[in-house]
Amino acid sequence: MRYQERGWRQMPLDKEELGRRLKHAREAVGLSQEDVATQLSISRGALAQFEAGAKAPNSLHLVRLAEIYRRGLGELLAEQFDEAARDPLTALFRADTQLASDRERARAVAECVKLCRECTNLEKLLGVDQDRAYDVNYNPPPMRTRWDAIRQGERLAELERARLRLGEDPLTNLAETLEAQGVRCIEMSLSENISGLFLSDTKYGPSIIVNEEHVARRRVFSCAHEYCHVLVDRERGGLVSRTENREDLPEVRANAFAAAFLMPEAGVRAFVRRLGKGEQSRSQLSAYDETQVVEGQRRREAHSQDIQVYDVAHIAHHFGVSFETALFRLLNLKLITDEERVQLAPQKESASSIMRFLGPEPDAKGPEHKPFRHQLVLLAVEAYRREAISRAKLKELCELAQVLPGEFKSLVATVEQEPEKGQSGRGAYVPRA
Amino acid sequence: MEKDANGRLLVVADSSFLINFLVLDRTDLLGRLTKFHFHIVNHVRAEIRYDDQCARLEAAVENGVVTEIEITEPSEILLYDELRQFLGDGESASLAVAVSRRWVIAADEKGRFRRELFGRLGENYLLDTAGALVTAIKAGVITLGQAEALRAQLRENRFEMDPRPFDELLKEG
Numbered sequence: 001m002r003y004q005e006r007g008w009r010q011m012p013l014d015k016e017e018l019g020r021r022l023k024h025a026r027e028a029v030g031l032s033q034e035d036v037a038t039q040l041s042i043s044r045g046a047l048a049q050f051e052a053g054a055k056a057p058n059s060l061h062l063v064r065l066a067e068i069y070r071r072g073l074g075e076l077l078a079e080q081f082d083e084a085a086r087d088p089l090t091a092l093f094r095a096d097t098q099l100a101s102d103r104e105r106a107r108a109v110a111e112c113v114k115l116c117r118e119c120t121n122l123e124k125l126l127g128v129d130q131d132r133a134y135d136v137n138y139n140p141p142p143m144r145t146r147w148d149a150i151r152q153g154e155r156l157a158e159l160e161r162a163r164l165r166l167g168e169d170p171l172t173n174l175a176e177t178l179e180a181q182g183v184r185c186i187e188m189s190l191s192e193n194i195s196g197l198f199l200s201d202t203k204y205g206p207s208i209i210v211n212e213e214h215v216a217r218r219r220v221f222s223c224a225h226e227y228c229h230v231l232v233d234r235e236r237g238g239l240v241s242r243t244e245n246r247e248d249l250p251e252v253r254a255n256a257f258a259a260a261f262l263m264p265e266a267g268v269r270a271f272v273r274r275l276g277k278g279e280q281s282r283s284q285l286s287a288y289d290e291t292q293v294v295e296g297q298r299r300r301e302a303h304s305q306d307i308q309v310y311d312v313a314h315i316a317h318h319f320g321v322s323f324e325t326a327l328f329r330l331l332n333l334k335l336i337t338d339e340e341r342v343q344l345a346p347q348k349e350s351a352s353s354i355m356r357f358l359g360p361e362p363d364a365k366g367p368e369h370k371p372f373r374h375q376l377v378l379l380a381v382e383a384y385r386r387e388a389i390s391r392a393k394l395k396e397l398c399e400l401a402q403v404l405p406g407e408f409k410s411l412v413a414t415v416e417q418e419p420e421k422g423q424s425g426r427g428a429y430v431p432r433a
Numbered sequence: 434m435e436k437d438a439n440g441r442l443l444v445v446a447d448s449s450f451l452i453n454f455l456v457l458d459r460t461d462l463l464g465r466l467t468k469f470h471f472h473i474v475n476h477v478r479a480e481i482r483y484d485d486q487c488a489r490l491e492a493a494v495e496n497g498v499v500t501e502i503e504i505t506e507p508s509e510i511l512l513y514d515e516l517r518q519f520l521g522d523g524e525s526a527s528l529a530v531a532v533s534r535r536w537v538i539a540a541d542e543k544g545r546f547r548r549e550l551f552g553r554l555g556e557n558y559l560l561d562t563a564g565a566l567v568t569a570i571k572a573g574v575i576t577l578g579q580a581e582a583l584r585a586q587l588r589e590n591r592f593e594m595d596p597r598p599f600d601e602l603l604k605e606g
Contacts, residue, residue, distance in 0.1 A: 013507050125519060391544065427597050430560060
């Protein structure tokens with residue numbers, strides 16, 4: 001493909017060309033000079049001068065501009081400038097203007113994406129990135145109805161469970177399972193009506209952000225939901241899952257996927273059988289000897305097979321999902337009727353107390369438990385130990401991951417106790433002209 | 434190795450070096466090392482966060498002890514961007530300036546930073562705090578005893594230099 005066809009611009013990089021690129025990048029994210037100047041704490045006139053090529057911006061300005069325009073700094077200064085380049089975050093904010101207009105949250109999302117990218121960078125420096133290559137693509141046919149969406153979601157869940165060899169058991173740590181697939185999972189505070197979002201970044205891999213304000217079981221469900229988007233909606237660049245979009249077919253599919261992924265059919269049926277439930281009240285078996293048939297019958301006590309609120313609570317607790325998710329899964333698997341579901345649904349409070357009796361939430365660790373941030377920090381410490389990054393870079397990464405100064409000192413102490421490698425033994429360095 | 438019009442070696446100081454003199458409140462020493470002309474990149478200035486240190490740095494800039502510079506050359510910014518993958522902000526900016534302009538770099542970072550510096554410029558382009566104090570002793574700016582006292586003060590602030598006494602370091606330097 002020729003550069004011109006893709007919107008590439010190949011020009012020697014002087015002040016004028018840099019100015020043109022900055023103007024183009026600003027317009028691409030739909031910001032006015034006034035907006036950007038305010039964010040940069042400079043006058044609108046100064047920004048106009050940069051864009052007109054009358055004055056060259058310094059590196060501090062450019063770093064900030066690249067962040068605001070969601071472009072790499074190197075990209076703005078490269079010999080060839082791709083005018084059509086779209087950062088996945090830009091695509092996400094374009095698709096969800098509500099999130100984009102919430103400045104504080106949009107900034108927090110951008111910060112999370114930065115963390116994900118730093119993590120990928122560390123993996124590259126440590127040479128572990130190749131183990132996390134992610135290229136699964138199911139390419140399902142277009143959905144026409146909600147029925148199609150639900151069937152597709154359930155089928156995809158079966159296929160993905162089989163591919164990952166997860167068997168029929170509950171997923172004890174979904175985030176870790178997905179991390180092993182190269183999918184970054186991170187939690188942050190989002191509006192109540194947003195359960196999560198996903199971003200597909202061709203350079204840094206897919207990321208999932210889940211609303212940390214929601215209860216643990218809902219977060220697990222949201223994580224599985226977003227994983228479905230990662231698997232089949234990647235070409236959209238990014239999606240925000242909002243309550244008000246729940247009837248959109250990709251959302252219906254992702255919800256069906258999440259339920260089936262967290263509660264695999266065979267696993268649910270086996271669990272229900274172990275509870276002594278799920279059979280028909282009257283069963284008949286036949287033995288045929290090539291000439292005649294012999295029949296055996298079993299009739300169960302009336303209502304012995306009825307699934308009760310404590311059974312649903314037990315199933316929900318076992319698979320780490322909410323009471324409601326378990327109810328709908330049982331309905332879809334025809335283990336309960338819709339009439340039974342309607343009767344059971346209002347008993348949510350009883351179900352909650354039974355679930356509390358059965359034990360703690362599946363991942364009910366304290367608010368300080370941030371697996372992704374911890375993983376990033378430990379990778380950074382290892383990179384520092386191997387001299388793949390400097391101490392200052394380690395400090396920056398720890399600040400980004402919200403490590404407290406005291407915690408940073410303890411972490412660094414574990415590495416700095418070792419004798420330093422590569423020292424020439426010189427006590428003082430003085431240059432000689 | 435570049436020099437200014439007065440024959441002084443052009444030096445760009447990273448915060449790991451600069452901060453020692455700010456902690457000691459002895460930026461005057463940098464001004465009295467007439468062999469060197471010290472500069473800081475605005476990225477480094479942004480890394481100085483404590484009020485007392487900011488005030489001392491501002492005074493040093495005003496008195497001409499240290500000259501603040503910006504990076505506007507695209508090739509330097511690209512180098513800065515490359516170094517940011519594995520170095521901190523201020524040290525990436527300082528090293529980008531040192532490498533592209535062939536200036537001396539004043540820094541106390543070791544590990545990856547020093548490896549990059551030695552690989553790109555060589556050991557002779559490094560001035561560290563111990564080296565600056567050795568130069569100050571040689572120039573008669575401070576005595577051996579004063580240098581040891583400064584070392585002790587820095588140790589209290591968790592900065593460890595080579596433990597050998599300065600008279601030994603003098604022979605080496």
